[in-house]
Structures are given as C-alpha cells and as structure tokens.
Amino acid sequence: MSAYSCAQLREVAPELALGVLGGAERAEALIHVNECARCQALVNEFTEVADALPMLVPEHEPPAGFEQRVLSAGRAERRRRTKRWVAAIAAAAAAAAIVSITVVRVVDAGNETAVVTTASEPVQATMMTPSGNPAGWAYVTNGRSVAIAVDYGIEAGDYAVAVHPPGGDAVTIGTMTIADYRGSWTGRSDVPLPAGSTISLVDAKGTPACHGTVERA
Amino acid sequence: MWSVSDDALVAGLAAGDRDAASAFVRRFQRRVYGLARMIVGDDRVAEDIAQEAFLRAWRHADAYDPRRGSVVGWLLTITRNLSIDSVRVRRPTAFDPAVIVGLDRESDERGPDDLASLGDDTQRLRAALARLPEEQRRAIVLAGLLGYTAREIGEIEDIPLGTAKTRIRTALQRLRLALVSEERAE
Numbered sequence: 001m002s003a004y005s006c007a008q009l010r011e012v013a014p015e016l017a018l019g020v021l022g023g024a025e026r027a028e029a030l031i032h033v034n035e036c037a038r039c040q041a042l043v044n045e046f047t048e049v050a051d052a053l054p055m056l057v058p059e060h061e062p063p064a065g066f067e068q069r070v071l072s073a074g075r076a077e078r079r080r081r082t083k084r085w086v087a088a089i090a091a092a093a094a095a096a097a098i099v100s101i102t103v104v105r106v107v108d109a110g111n112e113t114a115v116v117t118t119a120s121e122p123v124q125a126t127m128m129t130p131s132g133n134p135a136g137w138a139y140v141t142n143g144r145s146v147a148i149a150v151d152y153g154i155e156a157g158d159y160a161v162a163v164h165p166p167g168g169d170a171v172t173i174g175t176m177t178i179a180d181y182r183g184s185w186t187g188r189s190d191v192p193l194p195a196g197s198t199i200s201l202v203d204a205k206g207t208p209a210c211h212g213t214v215e216r217a
Numbered sequence: 218m219w220s221v222s223d224d225a226l227v228a229g230l231a232a233g234d235r236d237a238a239s240a241f242v243r244r245f246q247r248r249v250y251g252l253a254r255m256i257v258g259d260d261r262v263a264e265d266i267a268q269e270a271f272l273r274a275w276r277h278a279d280a281y282d283p284r285r286g287s288v289v290g291w292l293l294t295i296t297r298n299l300s301i302d303s304v305r306v307r308r309p310t311a312f313d314p315a316v317i318v319g320l321d322r323e324s325d326e327r328g329p330d331d332l333a334s335l336g337d338d339t340q341r342l343r344a345a346l347a348r349l350p351e352e353q354r355r356a357i358v359l360a361g362l363l364g365y366t367a368r369e370i371g372e373i374e375d376i377p378l379g380t381a382k383t384r385i386r387t388a389l390q391r392l393r394l395a396l397v398s399e400e401r402a403e
Contacts, residue, residue, distance in 0.1 A: 013386075017389070052339055054297050059250075060247060062267060066246055066267070070267075153235065
C-alpha cells in the first residue's frame with residue numbers, strides 16, 4: 001500500500017513524468033500510480049508532453065560515415081550473439097556425439113575391443129548468401145555432426161540441408177525451417193565432412209540460399 | 218523504403234532486415250545526433266552516444282510496443298537518458314533554453330518538409346514553449362531535456378527548492394493545457 005495520497009502524487013507528478021524524481025520518492029509515487037487510475041491518467045498526460053520535448057531540439061547532421069559505423073557495429077553485435085547461440089547448439093551436438101560414442105564403446109567393451117574416443121572441437125563454416133553477405137554459421141563436430149544457425153537475409157521457408165565433401169557427391173541430410181529470418185538445425189551426415197566440404201541451404205527451386213565451407217580444425 | 222512507416226521499420230529491425238536497419242538509421246540519425254550533441258556539448262561524445270542509442274534500439278526492437286508511444290519518442294528517450302548519464306556531474310555554464318530547443322532560429326537545419334513531419338503536436342508544443350515566461354522555460358528545459366532534478370535546478374538558478382518545483386509543475390501544466398486546448402479548438 002502506498003504512503004502517498006493523491007494530493008502528494010499531484011505535487012510530484014510533473015517530476016515523475018520528466019524522469020527527474022529521486023529514488024525513494026519515485027518508488028513511492030510509482031506504487032501510488034499503479035494503484036490509482038486517476039493519478040495514472042494525470043502522469044500519462046504529463047508524460048506525453050515530456051516525451052515530446054526532445055523532438056524540439058534542432059536536428060544536426062552527424063559526421064560522415066556515421067550510418068555505416070552504426071550498421072557495422074549492429075551487425076557485429078548480432079553476429080556475436082548468433083555465434084554464442086550456434087556455439088551452444090554445437091556444444092549440445094558435440095555432447096550428443098560423445099553419448100553415442102560412449103554407447104558404442106560399451107558394446108565394444110563386451111567384445112574386448114574398447115577404443116577410447118572423445119568428441120573433437122567443432123569446426124566452423126561461415127554461411128554466406130550468394131551476394132556475399134554473412135547469413136549465419138555451421139559447425140561440424142567429429143566430421144559428421146552438423147549444427148547450423150542463420151539469423152540474417154534468408155527468407156522464411158523450408159530449405160534442404162545439403163553437404164558436399166571434396167571429390168564426393170552432394171547429399172541432402174535434412175530440412176531446416178526459417179521463420180523471421182532465423183532458424184537452426186542439428187543432425188548427422190552419413191558421409192564424412194573434412195575441411196573443404198560445403199554445407200548449403202537449398203530452396204524448393206534448387207537454388208542455394210546460403211553456403212559455407214568447412215574450415216581446417 | 219522511405220515510405221515505410223516507423224513501426225514497420227522497427228519490425229524489420231527486429232527481424233534482422235538489412236534494408237530496414239539502414240533506413241531506420243538514415244531516418245532518425247539527425248534527430249538522435251542533434252539531441253545528444255545538444256545535451257553533451259561535444260561532437261565526439263555525441264557521436265558515441267548516438268551510436269549506442271541506435272544499437273540499444275536495435276537490440277530491443279522486438280520489445281518495442283507502439284501503444285506506449287511513437288518510435289521517434291522511444292528512440293529520443295533512449296538518447297536523452299544516455300546523454301544525461303554521460304554528463305551527470307556537469308553543470309551548464311552558458312545555458313540558454315531558447316538555443317537548446319531552437320527557438321532562436323528562424324529555421325533550423327530542418328527543411329520545411331522535415332518541420333512538417335514533426336507533426337502538429339510538436340509544432341504546438343514549440344509555440345507553447347516560446348510563450349512561457351523565461352524562468353519556467355529554463356526550468357522545464359533543465360528538467361525535461363537535461364535531466365536536472367528540482368533540487369539541482371534550485372542550486373543552478375539560486376532559488377528555493379519549492380520555487381524550482383513550482384516552476385517545473387507550472388510549465389508542464391501550461392504546455393499540456395496549450396496542447397489540449399488547441400486540439401479541442403480544431
């Protein structure tokens with residue numbers, strides 16, 4: 001229950017709307033506003049004016065190159081976020097690979113042919129659109145486990161996940177769905193994917209929407 | 218892309234659309250940079266703040282709610298808060314509210330089309346601010362644009378706290394009344 005009365009709130013409503021009310025007073029005022037529709041309406045009216053004040057300040061041309069600097073920084077930040085996201089997917093895929101290898105080892109142990117195997121570090125492939133823009137990342141773990149995430153420039157729809165090892169044939173290993181320019185997929189390739197292999201997302205017409213080349217470990 | 222609404226640009230920004238991001242920055246960069254520059258008074262710092270304001274808007278574009286205000290209002294509030302944080306300890310030396318809100322100019326860097334795009338409310342607000350007594354205009358600009366509390370305004374203007382509060386309150390009430398009464402008169 002707020003200690004503020006409506007009369008006290010009316011006293012501080014302008015400062016609350018302008019965002020210049022101190023901590024404790026602000027907290028008390030907000031408690032009252034949340035409980036009192038009339039005072040809330042009053043603060044909203046003042047807030048409309050307060051929000052319009054910055055629009056009165058004259059515009060000014062920023063320094064040359066500002067737009068490009070903002071866009072570059074924004075894309076870099078977005079790529080970092082996606083990379084963390086893909087790394088998490090890749091880690092999950094790698095963990096799944098360890099589990100499957102462990103199962104094989106237990107079975108093999110019964111035949112006294114145990115081989116100690118661990119999942120290797122994921123190897124990256126940067127997914128690029130045909131026009132050369134970064135669309136996302138793919139990671140390959142143990143040469144066969146594949147994790148893909150895209151968050152840029154690919155239209156919504158279902159895409160075939162195609163892999164193409166050097167000197168081998170292209171093989172479709174799954175379908176990835178993209179919505180709101182985002183999508184992720186994890187799966188396994190029956191053919192090994194060494195460095196130089198290509199991973200592509202191919203649309204229903206057979207046109208690659210993006211592709212990446214598996215780097216060296 | 219220039220005919221796309223502000224709301225649609227923010228939606229495109231949230232979806233990671235490259236063209237939307239570019240159009241968003243182009244559409245608002247002069248306002249954002251102009252506000253930051255006016256508050257911090259330093260071109261280089263203003264550029265950093267303007268960039269950070271756009272990045273925050275980009276980061277939180279999916280949380281933007283058009284029911285809570287316009288896109289430009291949202292973006293300028295982010296800019297204002299970042300600018301105020303960066304100059305929290307500074308005190309204005311030669312402070313003229315008319316200069317800050319451009320009342321001293323016949324026309325600022327905005328062309329006629331840009332001024333028209335400010336909307337009727339903003340133009341009315343500008344006229345109402347020009348009609349305020351000087352001490353009230355100073356109080357509302359110090360609080361509303363530069364982020365000074367009533368206590369700080371009292372110190373800057375060398376007036377009692379109660380007087381500072383009264384000036385802020387009266388100014389805001391008059392601006393509000395001017396907007397409401399002119400809306401009703403139409």
